[in-house]
Amino acid sequence: MARASAVLIIGGGEDAHAAVRASVGASAVVRWERSLGAGLAALVERRWGATLLSLELEGVGPELVGRLVTEPKAGDVVLMVDRMTPRLAMEATRLGAAELLSHPLDEAALAAVLRGPREEHERIPLPAINGEMELVGSSPELLEVFKVLGRVAESVATVLVTGESGTGKELIARALHRLSPRAGGPFVAVNCAAIPEDLLESELFGHERGAFTGAVARKMGRFERAHGGTLFLDEIGDMSLVLQAKILRALQEREVERVGGEERIAIDVRVVAATHRDLPAFIASGEYREDLYYRLAVVLLHLPPLRERRGDIRELALHYAAHLAKEHGRPLRHLGASALRRLEEHSWPGNVRELRNVVERAVLVAQGEVLSADAVRIESPRRRPTAEALPGYSPMLSLAEVEALHISRVLAAVDGQLGRAAEVLGVHRNTVSRKAREHGIVAR
Amino acid sequence: MASSPGEPLARFWCIGLRNAAQAPPARRRPGPEIPSPRGISWLGRAERSVPVRAARVKNNSSGLDRERMDRRTIRVGQALDMLSSLEDFDPVRTALVGASFDDPDHSWGASELYRTVESRLLDVEALEGEIPRLVREEATRLERVWRQTAEALRALAAGDPAGAARALVAAGEAEEEAGHADAAERLYGRALELGRKPRDRSPEGLALRRLGRLAKARGELATAIRYYRQGYDIAEAQRDAEGRVIACQGLGNCHVDEGRWDEAERWYRRGLELVGERPVRERWQIESNLSIVTRRAGELEASGRWLTMARVTVASSGDREADVYLANAEGLLRVAEQRLDEAEAVYNAALNAAGSPAARATVLINLAECLLLQGRAAESAEVTREVERIAIAHRLHPFLLHVYLGLGAAARATNDPDALVFYEQALTLARAGGNASEVAHVLREYALQERAQGAIESAAARLHEAAELFGRCGSRVELEATMAELDALIN
Numbered sequence: 001m002a003r004a005s006a007v008l009i010i011g012g013g014e015d016a017h018a019a020v021r022a023s024v025g026a027s028a029v030v031r032w033e034r035s036l037g038a039g040l041a042a043l044v045e046r047r048w049g050a051t052l053l054s055l056e057l058e059g060v061g062p063e064l065v066g067r068l069v070t071e072p073k074a075g076d077v078v079l080m081v082d083r084m085t086p087r088l089a090m091e092a093t094r095l096g097a098a099e100l101l102s103h104p105l106d107e108a109a110l111a112a113v114l115r116g117p118r119e120e121h122e123r124i125p126l127p128a129i130n131g132e133m134e135l136v137g138s139s140p141e142l143l144e145v146f147k148v149l150g151r152v153a154e155s156v157a158t159v160l161v162t163g164e165s166g167t168g169k170e171l172i173a174r175a176l177h178r179l180s181p182r183a184g185g186p187f188v189a190v191n192c193a194a195i196p197e198d199l200l201e202s203e204l205f206g207h208e209r210g211a212f213t214g215a216v217a218r219k220m221g222r223f224e225r226a227h228g229g230t231l232f233l234d235e236i237g238d239m240s241l242v243l244q245a246k247i248l249r250a251l252q253e254r255e256v257e258r259v260g261g262e263e264r265i266a267i268d269v270r271v272v273a274a275t276h277r278d279l280p281a282f283i284a285s286g287e288y289r290e291d292l293y294y295r296l297a298v299v300l301l302h303l304p305p306l307r308e309r310r311g312d313i314r315e316l317a318l319h320y321a322a323h324l325a326k327e328h329g330r331p332l333r334h335l336g337a338s339a340l341r342r343l344e345e346h347s348w349p350g351n352v353r354e355l356r357n358v359v360e361r362a363v364l365v366a367q368g369e370v371l372s373a374d375a376v377r378i379e380s381p382r383r384r385p386t387a388e389a390l391p392g393y394s395p396m397l398s399l400a401e402v403e404a405l406h407i408s409r410v411l412a413a414v415d416g417q418l419g420r421a422a423e424v425l426g427v428h429r430n431t432v433s434r435k436a437r438e439h440g441i442v443a444r
Numbered sequence: 445m446a447s448s449p450g451e452p453l454a455r456f457w458c459i460g461l462r463n464a465a466q467a468p469p470a471r472r473r474p475g476p477e478i479p480s481p482r483g484i485s486w487l488g489r490a491e492r493s494v495p496v497r498a499a500r501v502k503n504n505s506s507g508l509d510r511e512r513m514d515r516r517t518i519r520v521g522q523a524l525d526m527l528s529s530l531e532d533f534d535p536v537r538t539a540l541v542g543a544s545f546d547d548p549d550h551s552w553g554a555s556e557l558y559r560t561v562e563s564r565l566l567d568v569e570a571l572e573g574e575i576p577r578l579v580r581e582e583a584t585r586l587e588r589v590w591r592q593t594a595e596a597l598r599a600l601a602a603g604d605p606a607g608a609a610r611a612l613v614a615a616g617e618a619e620e621e622a623g624h625a626d627a628a629e630r631l632y633g634r635a636l637e638l639g640r641k642p643r644d645r646s647p648e649g650l651a652l653r654r655l656g657r658l659a660k661a662r663g664e665l666a667t668a669i670r671y672y673r674q675g676y677d678i679a680e681a682q683r684d685a686e687g688r689v690i691a692c693q694g695l696g697n698c699h700v701d702e703g704r705w706d707e708a709e710r711w712y713r714r715g716l717e718l719v720g721e722r723p724v725r726e727r728w729q730i731e732s733n734l735s736i737v738t739r740r741a742g743e744l745e746a747s748g749r750w751l752t753m754a755r756v757t758v759a760s761s762g763d764r765e766a767d768v769y770l771a772n773a774e775g776l777l778r779v780a781e782q783r784l785d786e787a788e789a790v791y792n793a794a795l796n797a798a799g800s801p802a803a804r805a806t807v808l809i810n811l812a813e814c815l816l817l818q819g820r821a822a823e824s825a826e827v828t829r830e831v832e833r834i835a836i837a838h839r840l841h842p843f844l845l846h847v848y849l850g851l852g853a854a855a856r857a858t859n860d861p862d863a864l865v866f867y868e869q870a871l872t873l874a875r876a877g878g879n880a881s882e883v884a885h886v887l888r889e890y891a892l893q894e895r896a897q898g899a900i901e902s903a904a905a906r907l908h909e910a911a912e913l914f915g916r917c918g919s920r921v922e923l924e925a926t927m928a929e930l931d932a933l934i935n
Contacts, residue, residue, distance in 0.1 A: 091793075165553035193550060194558030194865050196521070203864070209901075216905035220898075222861075234554050276553060328820075350552030360822075428796055 005029065006046065007114065010039030011054025012080050015104045020052065023111040036060060043073055050076045050098070050114055055088070062095060069096040078113055080105065084430075109429050112419040122337030123370050124314075126322040135171045136319045137312035141304040145172070152299045153179035158251065160236075160296045161274040163303030166353030169274035170234060172301060176272055177230040185229030190222045193238035201243055202259045205250070211260025223256045226269045236296065237277030241289065248292045271296070306348040306355065313344050316352060320359040321371055330363055338373035346378050377423065404439035407432065411441065520544045521562030534623055535578045536571075542839055543570035558862055560869040561836065561844055588618040589631075600638075609639035609647030613654060620658065625878075629658055649678035649687045656694050660701070663881035665918040669698045689715045689726050696733055701881065703921025705741035709734065723760035731757060732773055739780050747777055768794050768803045775810055779817065787814045801838040805831045809843070812850050816857060825854040845873045845882065849889055856893050863893050881922075884913035888926055895933060904933050 006029040007020050017032045024030065028049075033039040036057045043051065051074040053060065069077045076098035081088055084102040092100035099113045135146075152159060153176050161169040170189065177187045195203055202211070206221030223231060239247070250256050251271060255264045273296045282288035306313065318335055325332035339362070348354055362375040407425070411432075414420040418436075422429040435441075523540050527533045544564040550556050592615035599607030616631030632654045639648030652675035659668035672694040679687030692715030699708035712734045719727045735750035751773055758766040771794035778787035791811040798804040808831045816824040828850040835843035848870040855863030867890040874882040887910035894903035907930040914923040 165551065165556075170554060189861075191555050191558060191862055193553065193555035194862055196562075196865070196868065199864070199868060209905075216909070217899075217901035219902050238555070353552050364823075430796060 006048050006075075007031070007050045007052065008039065008042055008048045008074075009033065009052045010036060010042075011057040011060075012052060013103070016052060016054075016080060019105040019107050019110050020114070022107055023114045043068075043071065047073045048075045050078060052078045052080055054080045056080075056082055062091065065092075065095045065097065076113060078110070106418060106429075106433060108416070108418040109433070112429070123334035124318065124337065124340065125334055126325065126332060127318055129322050129326055135168060135175060136316050137309060138315060139309035139311040141309045142312060145301060145303060148299070148301055149175055150179070152176070152301075154181060155299075156270050157298040158270070158296055159272045159299045159301055160293075161272065161301045161303060162279075163274075163276065164305045164351055165276045166351035167303040167305060168352045169276075169303060170232065172303065173230070173232040173234075173272040173274065177232075177270075180230065180270065182229050182270055186226055187230050187232065188222050188226035189232040189234060191234045193235035197240060197243070200239070201246065204243075205246065205256045205258055206261075207259035208261040211258070215260065218258075221256060221258065223250060223267050223269060224265060227267055229269070231269045231271050233271060233273040235275060236273040237275035237279055237282060237288065241287070244289045244292050248289060248295060251292075251295050306351045310344065313348075313355065314340060316355055317343050317359055320356050321363060324356075324360050324363045328360075328363055330366065331369055332363060332366060332371050333369040334371065336370050336372040339371050339376045342373050342376045342378070400439075403435065404441065407435055407439060408441045411436065517565045518568070519562065520564045520566055523566050524562065535582060538839055538841065539574045539578055540566055540571050541836055541841065543567050543574055544836070558865045560848060560865060561832070562869060562872070585618055585622050589615045592618065596638075604642075605638045606642045606644040606647045609635040609651060612638065613647065613650050616651075616654060620654070625658055625661070629655065632658070644682070645678050646682050646684050646687065649675045649682065649684060649691075652678065653687065653690055653694060656691075656698075660694070660698055661879065663701075663879040663917045665698050665702055665881075669695060672698065685718055689718050689730075692718065693726075693730060693733065696730075696737070700733075700737055700740065702918050703924075705737050708737045709741075712737065723757045725761065725763055725766075728754040728757040728761065728763065728766055728770075732770060735773055735777070739777055744777065744781055747780075751777060768798045768807065771797065772803075772807055772810060775807070775814065779810075779814055784814055784818050788818075801834045802840055802843075805834045805840055805843050808834070809846050809850060812854075816850075816854055819857070821854045821857040824857075825851055828854065842877075845870055845877070845886070848873070849886065852889060852893060856896055859896060861897050864890075867893055880913045881917045881919055884910040884917070884919070884922065884926075887913070888922075888929070891929070891933075900933060904930060907933065 005024075005027075007024055009016055009020060009030070009032040011034065012032075017030070020030050031042055033042050036059050039053070051068065053065070053068060055065075065077070065079065068074050077096070079092050079097045079100045081100060081102050084100070088100060099109065101109055135142075149172065159173075159176060161172045163169055173189070174187060177183060190203060192200060202215070202219065202221065204221050204223055206219050206224055207215045209215060209218045233247070236247075250267070254268070255266050257264055279288050279293050279297075283290045283293055306316075317340060321332060321335050324330075343355065343358070346358075350357070358376060358378055361377060362371055365377075366372065366375040407421070410421045410424050411418075414424060418429050418432050422432045425432060520541060524537060527537055541561060541564075544561075544566050546556075546559060547563065547565050550559065592611045596608040596611035596615070599605070599611060612631050612635035616628040616635065619625075619631060620628035632651045635651040636648060636655065639645060639651055652671045656668045656671035656675060659665075659671060672691050676688055676691035676695065678684075679691055692711045696708045696711040696715065699705075699711065712730050715730045716727065716734070719730065731750050731754035735747045735754060738744075738750060739747035751770065754766075754770055754773075758770065771790055775787045775790040775794065778784070778790060788811065791807050791814060794807045795804060795811070798807055808827050812824045812827040812831070815821075815827060828847055831843055831850070832847045835841060835847060848866040852863045852866035852870065855866060867886065870886045871883070871890060874886045887906045891903040891906040891910065894900075894906065907926055911923055911926045911930060914926055
């Protein structure tokens with residue numbers, strides 16, 4: 001939505017007129033008609049960027065509102081009401097109104113509707129999409145990885161991919177599989193850290209019926225399912241010594257035994273493992289088997305963190321924006337230069353996964369064809385919440401007191417802008433407005 | 445589903461808001477209600493067959509940091525296992541979930557997608573900080589129970605067994621609110637015995653309705669129906685209109701869980717007749733329930749009419765707390781009509797009106813299902829994670845079961861084999877909750893996941909167990925559907 005250069009107000013009072021005038025600036029056309037008839041007549045005269053309609057006017061009902069929102073000349077329809085109720089809010093949304101505001105009009109909320117996101121002048125076209133999401137980047141660091149990948153893909157050697165969380169280790173594993181002679185076979189992944197320890201053994205090796213409580217039937221393990229293909233053992237560092245021994249045995253003997261079974265089952269599997277752990281350090285402390293490490297790390301591939309290959313951020317952002325816009329059916333065609341700058345400035349502790357998530361959220365909230373900086377929301381690094389992390393927050397405050405304190409802090413931090421505060425707090429603007437009133441906080 | 449008695453479910457994890465008439469006394473409010481956060485929970489935790497390993501929380505930081513992390517962290521699953529055999533630890537079990545946090549060592553790792561409540565790390569210091577509050581709450585509960593006991597004795601001494609029975613019911617309600625179903629049942633049972641003797645049998649009727657509520661929460665539908673029916677008869681004999689209305693609602697709700705739509709409708713209509721034309725809270729509740737039961741029976745137009753009538757009643761009564769409840773019901777109706785865009789808009793609007801965390805969580809769970817039906821699995825999972833945050837922050841633990849079923853469904857939609865993590869967590873919660881119907885529902889969903897992964901034998905075994913449990917509960921429709929799925933799987 002672009003800035004509204006012409007606004008029609010139907011009904012309402014002086015406050016509405018003044019608020020609109022303040023929101024759109026002196027250069028915009030603002031016309032105020034006090035009666036419904038005069039307002040509707042004005043509507044057909046020209047194309048308006050936005051139309052504000054008072055629900056208090058006689059003759060205004062759902063049918064009229066429904067027709068107004070589908071009238072191209074009306075632009076964005078903002079409804080005004082004396083007293084806000086949840087039912088009205090729901091109806092307004094259902095009817096397609098851009099916003100429902102109560103008197104006196106909240107200038108920040110009104111401005112957010114009438115101004116819309118800033119126009120982005122510098123923009124970068126999104127690339128054409130071909131194929132699935134895959135490894136993207138052309139930094140020297142990543143090119144080195146690609147070279148090793150190309151050399152080892154055709155062999156059967158076990159590969160250990162290391163790198164921080166979110167660097168794309170599974171993508172490497174999938175690329176290894178796709179480029180290998182086993183590409184026609186299955187690619188089976190298992191996340192060793194996600195599956196509880198008591199289930200992991202049976203997931204990997206399968207089990208016979210009645211092997212343990214919950215083993216309701218015979219089950220094939222992932223080693224068996226990957227027969228003729230590739231088994232990707234993600235987060236291999238998160239595994240007990242007992243299970244490490246069983247994995248080692250499977251790798252050495254190329255056979256597995258189901259839990260509770262006696263039969264030895266031959267497997268033809270190429271194993272690719274990955275971890276973000278410092279396995280040599282774990283070996284030194286006796287928490288990881290050295291023999292397993294050397295069995296896994298026949299080929300060692302290290303993926304550098306995104307902060308060490310910042311040159312890839314632009315390419316990755318464009319790639320994800322293009323793919324995700326298509327996936328979510330969004331009409332995006334460009335990435336705004338300011339949005340890219342914002343992405344390039346971040347340190348990306350969550351690496352490519354974090355970048356992807358941020359771009360996905362931005363794609364979902366972006367309006368129009370340009371993904372602008374307004375849509376890019378980067379959260380601060382995740383930390384364990386502690387009282388110390390919230391300076392000034394006594395652990396003895398009630399929830400309501402903490403809420404009031406936090407809302408007032410956020411409002412202060414964003415210079416009292418309700419829309420921006422709502423974005424930070426992750427709630428609707430009306431919620432911030434309501435809670436501010438409840439707590440007696442004066443918002444701008 | 446028993447944990448959400450006011451709302452029969454179109455799909456298992458599509459939950460509704462609790463019928464206020466069924467809520468424990470302190471929660472008898474017309475607005476959106478949910479299962480008591482301390483009621484049906486996973487406090488009596490199911491034992492695992494294999495011991496859970498010690499939490500290993502390592503990172504790439506210095507040895508000193510690692511040592512500190514090792515010393516200070518324990519997984520919620522481990523903590524619950526440790527407390528599982530100890531009685532009277534229910535409040536601690538509930539509190540420790542609130543005093544937990546996501547494992548920072550897995551931030552941005554692939555396994556973060558599969559985190560569950562048991563994989564969180566316990567902040568022991570935060571739990572210690574909670575102890576004074578827990579003690580205060582326990583003291584308050586005990587005081588209520590014991591004061592009511594004394595009141596019962598005083599009434600008995602004064603030759604007023606009806607008064608004694610009422611006091612014992614009040615004591616039972618205090619226990620029920622605290623999630624002590626067994627203690628509540630014993631107190632209601634004693635009240636029932638005392639209430640049978642006097643001329644004024646209304647306390648007997650009250651005790652029977654409370655016993656019906658407890659039985660329904662456990663998924664023991666036949667028992668619940670028997671209690672409610674007896675309660676209804678006594679209320680009728682005593683000309684206790686309010687008691688009859690509540691019994692009618694209870695009977696309707698039980699029959700909905702059974703899948704006996706005609707019977708449910710009959711009892712709701714009888715309740716409506718008893719309420720009369722007055723625009724009271726009970727009226728819109730019953731009209732809303734009639735909307736639900738007709739929707740479940742596939743009569744969508746009738747469902748819409750009942751919903752409109754409920755809205756008219758609410759408009760007349762000025763009972764604004766009903767808005768979220770009815771918006772949620774409207775969303776479910778739109779989903780049944782396959783008008784998913786409209787359902788999404790209704791849920792989003794309802795979120796703005798949802799005042800309590802429980803109401804918000806309920807609407808979000810249904811919104812997540814709506815998104816999943818539209819093929820938007822990632823968004824559905826994100827919305828469901830929001831419910832998890834609400835459930836943990838506000839001690840609304842019964843929602844966690846729905847959270848993991850929802851996450852499992854979203855993962856299943858992407859053919860993710862590791863979705864089993866969510867079903868295992870849901871199964872643990874359901875078994876610990878002790879409601880056979882909930883266990884059966886989880887097994888059925890788990891079987892769908894296993895079928896999708898080609899584990900036919902295992903899926904069939906789970907469907908067998910689910911069918912057996914549904915049969916035991918008397919959930920006719922669910923039993924038939926499960927048997928049909930089993931037939932399709934085997935043949």
